Amino acid sequence: MELKNDLILRAARGEKTERTPVWLMRQAGRILPEYRAVRNSLSGFIELVKNPDLAAEVTIQPVDILGVDAAIIFSDILVIPEAMGLPYEMIEKKGPWFPNTIKSEADLKNIRIADSSSDLGYVIDAIKVTKRELAGRVPLIGFAGAPWTIFCYMVEGHGSKTFSNARKMLYTQPALAEKLMQMITDSTITYLKAQIEAGADIVQVFDSWAGILPADQYEQFSMKYIRQICSAITEVPVTAFAKGAYFARKSMATLDCETIGLDWNMDITETRELIGPNKTLQGNLDPCALYGSNAEVEAATKKMLDAFGPDRHIANLGHGVYPDIDPEKVKVFVNTVKEYSAR
Numbered sequence: 001m002e003l004k005n006d007l008i009l010r011a012a013r014g015e016k017t018e019r020t021p022v023w024l025m026r027q028a029g030r031i032l033p034e035y036r037a038v039r040n041s042l043s044g045f046i047e048l049v050k051n052p053d054l055a056a057e058v059t060i061q062p063v064d065i066l067g068v069d070a071a072i073i074f075s076d077i078l079v080i081p082e083a084m085g086l087p088y089e090m091i092e093k094k095g096p097w098f099p100n101t102i103k104s105e106a107d108l109k110n111i112r113i114a115d116s117s118s119d120l121g122y123v124i125d126a127i128k129v130t131k132r133e134l135a136g137r138v139p140l141i142g143f144a145g146a147p148w149t150i151f152c153y154m155v156e157g158h159g160s161k162t163f164s165n166a167r168k169m170l171y172t173q174p175a176l177a178e179k180l181m182q183m184i185t186d187s188t189i190t191y192l193k194a195q196i197e198a199g200a201d202i203v204q205v206f207d208s209w210a211g212i213l214p215a216d217q218y219e220q221f222s223m224k225y226i227r228q229i230c231s232a233i234t235e236v237p238v239t240a241f242a243k244g245a246y247f248a249r250k251s252m253a254t255l256d257c258e259t260i261g262l263d264w265n266m267d268i269t270e271t272r273e274l275i276g277p278n279k280t281l282q283g284n285l286d287p288c289a290l291y292g293s294n295a296e297v298e299a300a301t302k303k304m305l306d307a308f309g310p311d312r313h314i315a316n317l318g319h320g321v322y323p324d325i326d327p328e329k330v331k332v333f334v335n336t337v338k339e340y341s342a343r
């Protein structure tokens with residue numbers, strides 16, 4: 001199916017575009033009353049993730065309602081641990097919870113490299129339904145968590161400010177950590193390839209907990225595996241987003257990927273210098289800027305666009321949109337990008 005709007009794909013490849021493309025991390029979700037209505041018709045988040053027709057519906061909602069230039073498949077990064085044999089629960093107002101975690105070498109016996117066709121068939125089906133229903137309107141983004149971030153949940157068992165149990169393993173059982181990280185990496189590569197095969201036009205790797213590691217450990221325990229993923233995915237453009245990894249930007253410049261995501265703490269000009277001209281940058285408006293007035297959102301968005309310049313930029317926030325943001329403010333952000341960058 002020919003894409004009618006392929007702006008993000010062209011921007012990712014470094015081709016000239018009529019204007020800067022825009023989408024938002026976490027655009028499919030709680031900011032939209034239309035999402036909450038679908039979500040409340042089921043018993044929970046995981047039921048929605050595992051229902052391909054409804055997952056497709058909430059994937060497409062932000063395209064219709066917010067006017068973004070891409071859809072991102074409605075799922076979660078935690079489907080990988082589950083497919084490896086470590087199921088999760090999503091506890092209302094608290095977040096993910098793993099009844100079992102990885103603590104020792106013996107625990108590896110209970111997990112396996114995920115088989116995308118059998119264990120993750122529901123995501124693959126959701127992608128197929130979404131592609132059919134999008135009918136080429138905008139590209140579909142596939143995604144996975146980076147091995148380090150997935151490792152954090154598999155070892156810690158839940159969200160944390162420090163992930164000190166996960167970080168402890170890097171010091172006390174580094175060989176076990178690396179074995180687990182490699183299993184996650186192998187699972188992720190086949191999973192992303194299955195997403196692409198089903199129709200994902202571009203894929204993003206989310207390293208949400210990059211910022212809690214020291215630079216040397218980040219190279220050893222995270223970049224090493226992100227590098228493997230980037231090199232293995234040759235079919236479509238890849239975006240690497242490592243939140244808080246300002247110390248790793250020079251190293252990220254050498255990844256075999258098209259786009260690097262910036263969080264809102266990263267200076268745009270400095271990052272462009274560190275990454276060089278051969279990659280597209282994605283980001284990076286402060287998610288809290290959307291709490292401002294319409295005029296303030298507009299001004300902040302224009303300032304961001306001026307700093308990135310017209311080429312090799314995909315506009316986004318510096319992290320996922322917060323659940324209590326007014327969708328009208330998101331529309332101001334999206335429309336400002338579209339109008340101000342058009343030339």
Ligand SMILES: Cc1c2[nH]c(c1CCC(=O)O)Cc1[nH]c(c(CCC(=O)O)c1C)Cc1[nH]c(c(CCC(=O)O)c1C)Cc1[nH]c(c(C)c1CCC(=O)O)C2
Nearest residue numbers: 025026027028029045072073074075076077095206208320
């Ligand atoms: C760390 C992480 C997770 N999940 C994800 C990350 C990486 C990105 C980031 O750093 O934000 C990625 C993710 N999660 C979700 C998407 C869907 C697509 C999108 O719109 O971006 C994506 C890309 C849906 C979701 N994932 C989750 C929800 C909310 C669940 C609900 O509907 O109640 C949604 C829409 C739940 C989730 N899932 C996760 C947490 C910590 C939580 C609870 C806290 C929270 O809600 O943000 C793990």
